[in-house]
Amino acid sequence: MENKNNLALNIENLSVKYKVYEGTLEVIPGLSMHVEQAERVGLIGEAGCGKTTVLKSAAAVLHSPPAIVRKDAIEVCGVSVDGKKGVRSVRRNVSMIFQDPSSSLNPTLKISTQMTDILKSQFPGRKKAEYRQMMLDALDNVSMPAPERVLGSYPVQLSGGMRQRVCIAMALMKDTNLMLADEPTTALDVTIEEQILDLLDKLVREKKKSLVLVSHALGAIRKITDRVYVMYAGNVVEVGKTREVFEHPRHPYTIGLLAATPKLTGSGIADGIAGDIPSYINPPKGCRFASRCPRCTPECLEAPPVLESVDGREDWMVACHHAGEEAMA
């Protein structure tokens, strides 16, 4: 992190809490991450660990209240996301694709209407025919079959894969630096998943955009991203070059997560990690993974581990009291 202004995204010490009837949910206790220009970053971790919350705060669409957000900084392309000016800068610099294409398009408006409204605010004062051509180009960009028909359709008339292509086309209509993709393929079937991820990968590379990809498809993460953040219960537990983390995971959670991926060559379905993410109300005061960790010692129950360099390297960090130790069975 030589020069912060060069970062596409910089999050420092983000904390997100929710007040509910039972108490306070500490969803994200204190998280930092950064994305460099034209860098592709993966964000992995099991469901409910706060990945979407992180992306939503970066895109300035996290509803607060109810969320109680504290942070040292969230900067997009060197500009803080706070205040009206910040939000305007975010709108200019960030695109986001949501998890479920069936809920991220407005059910009551035609695709052409939704796209025109984006274009009108991004490129005001053009002619109707120009907007139409831009929309057709955008759909062509995502290899959409029959773009004319799609423009005249309502979302319910499109298949899931087509809807997600529309979403990607819409997200790419403004020329932004940073693309946030929140599980863009979770709601789709496997063959479509491959197509969509390839498409996303290609477009991001072509346009030299930075990408944050949240996905449960670990194969895709490995293929597409340069660096990966592994999250557990709101904390980053390991971060490093994707290839290195996948080949020699240091954190016991990463090890478990990667081992849980079924492999074609392996023997049957993998076991997964026993247990669940701890409650966010009164979370354990030590390591949040301790109750499920094979390496757990009394120390782990007392103090939360912080991110520390692996082998003195700056680009590989692990938050574990026993990171140096060899994996136990």
Place this chain on the structure above:
Amino acid sequence: MRKTILAIVKKLLHTIVLLLVLSFVVFSFIRLIPGDPVRISMGPMTPEETIAQKRSELYFDRSLPVQWAHWLKGVVTEGDFGESLFTHRNVAEDIKQYLPKSLELVFYCAIFILIMGVLVGTISAIFKNSWLDNLIRFISYLGVCTPAYAIGVLLLLVFSYTLGIFPIGGMPNIPDNYVRTGMMGLDCLLVGDFALFGQVFKCMVLPVLSLSLGSIAYMARIHRGAMVENINADYIAFAQVAGVSQGKLVMKHLMKPSFIPTLTIYGLQVASLIGNAFIIEVIFRYPGFSQYSLNVIQNKDPYGIVAVTFVFGIIFAVVNILVDIGVAFLDPRIRINTSE
């Protein structure tokens, strides 16, 4: 598009069947009520032969289905709803005279409710959980649970009796040569007599207010709820990040889906206005259809009662169809499902 029209036609056919059944049921009720309507109408001193002749004229000496069929034939072929034993003229004429006045009242209310309900609901949703929202919520609860007649009496007391801003009831006389549609305000406008329209308007303010306030409160609650729910929808966040301007986001992307539940409730509220108008027309001495309805019911006027019920049925059905069309217009999911 063709399929949409087909769906509407189907709906209309359903409605016609429903109205036929309704008219028959009401018809049988007036025969079941004890007492002789003809005798009531003509008084105790009228000789038996005259009564019998009148009864036969009105088909009361025939069986129920025959009487019903005769009535139905009259309605369908000549718009003849039978003779009223209360006003002693054809019920159709009575309807023509009184119904437009009530429709006018209801029409003003419907517009007022739509605008105010959506406006108040939207303000409430935008300033969610602020002091303004809480104030609106408090007033809404009061409005929903206070009956229209209580509001009417209260308004009369404050604005007419104490402050003297509005007349205490009744309507100005409309000259006979003014009558075009039967709607008082509209007729004045059509003739170009704005001074008289002003008077009519002044007399309409309090009835419209007392008839609308409850519905406005209810609509505002529903609309606020729908908007607040949809604000959290993914498509709003997506449109926001994708760069849709804030104004469009609220007024179009958020408003259109939120309007679907509101419109359904709106239809029910407008239909129920006709029922609520009964009491309001009495309180404000408004010469409308509800006043007339009360009179025919109290006088056990058979053809009058049937016609009144029938007209209410038609109004409900029409409002219902309009709401269904409106909802389908707003929500492509419904449109596409019904047409496939």
